[in-house]
Amino acid sequence: MAKVLPLTGGPALADAATTFLNRRDLDADTLRSYRQTLTCLRTELGDGALLTDLTAEQTTAVFTAAWGNAAARTWNRHRSALRSFTTWATARWSMTDLTALVERRRENSDGTKVIDRHLIEALWQRRDLPLRDKTLFRLLYESAARSVEVLGLDVGDLLLEAKRGRVRRKGGTTDWILWQSGTARLLPRLLAGRTRGPVFLTDRRPGPARTPAGADLCPVTGRARLSYERAEYLFKQATKTIDPTGAGYTLHQLRHSRLTHLGEDGWSSSTLMTLSGHRNLRTLGIYVQSSAEAVAAALAEHDPGRRRH
Structure with a gap:
């Protein structure tokens, strides 16, 4: 797509986007999502494009x-990010609604996104998974924590003997996530004596043009904090062979599956809320419905025609 040249007055797209992203009211997860959207716009429309000259047709073409x-x-998700940016910008400058032609798409609910228990167990038994990936996946499942919370862990946040770590929950609340012996056996091997820096690191050191913030750089190895996008890709690749669709599962499905499995095992809603960091029973409810496999097993167990020994 050809670059758009600035025409008349108003702030440059790059300057407006930078100011928007530097606000203190954006949590890490939201900031990452917004940055992806705005980076794409800047790449396609040009950093020097004047914000007040942009049109809905241009942003629709980019989308x-x-x-x-x-x-x-x-x-x-990207549409929502652009709407937030446009709402913020129109309160400061006279400009077009850049989302006017970007229509929201209907999202179909997926009732099959719980990963079967035996598939989860098979994942833990794989010897070809790198130690970092296996530790991350297992910690995400056992803790039922959000991916951004786990990826944001620093070594200093961990209490290894207590099997817990300090995280910042959605909304900014500081809380503990908990894990079990599977993760507890893997973490010390992953850290290999490190006492500082992010827990989960990239495979290689970042290049000069991509040096991250100091808090996201390990002072021991020089490697950066593993990003959500990379972690999501790794999990999808690792689970392609066990996903019936062949597309691979998402990190969020680990959290969903864990809460569903624990709900099937009889955990109370209040206990699940403490584990997962939910603050509302209504939002927890979608995660703790019994899976199709559990219902099938229950039906088979109580089938009048079942042969009993």
Whole structure:
């Protein structure tokens, strides 16, 4: 797509985007999502494009090229980011609604996204998974924590003997996540004596043009904190062979599956809320419905025609 040249007055897109992203009211997860959207706009429309000269036709063209074939949820996430940016910008400058032609897409609910227990167990038994990946996946499952919370862990946040770590929950609340012996056996091997820096690191050191913030850089290895996007990709690749669709599972499905499995095992809602960091029973409810496999097993157990020994 050709770069758009600035025409008349108003702030440059790059300057406006930078100011928008530097606000203190954005949590890490939201900031990462917004940055992805705005980086794409800046790449396609040009950093020097004047914000007040941009049109809804231009942003629609960018969306179609970048995310036209993406899942509805991905499209809507980027649309939401652009709406937030536009709302913020129009309160300061006279400009067009850049989302006017970017229509929200219908998201179909997926009732099959719980990963079977035996598939989870098979994942833990794989010897070809790198130690970092296996530790991350197991910690995410056992703790039922959000991916951004686990990826944000620093070594100093861990209490290894107590099997817990300090995280910042959604909304900014400081809390503990808990894990079990599977994760407890892996973490010391992963850290290899490190006492500082992020827990989960990239495979290589970042290049000069991509040096992260100091808090996201390990002072021992020089490697950076593992990003959500990379972790999501690694999990999808690791689970392609066990996913019936062949597309691989998402990190969020580990959290969903863990809460569903524990709910099937009889855990109370209050205990699940403490584990997962939920603050509302209504939002927890979608995670703790019994899976199709559990219902099938219960039906088989109580089937009048079942042969009993």
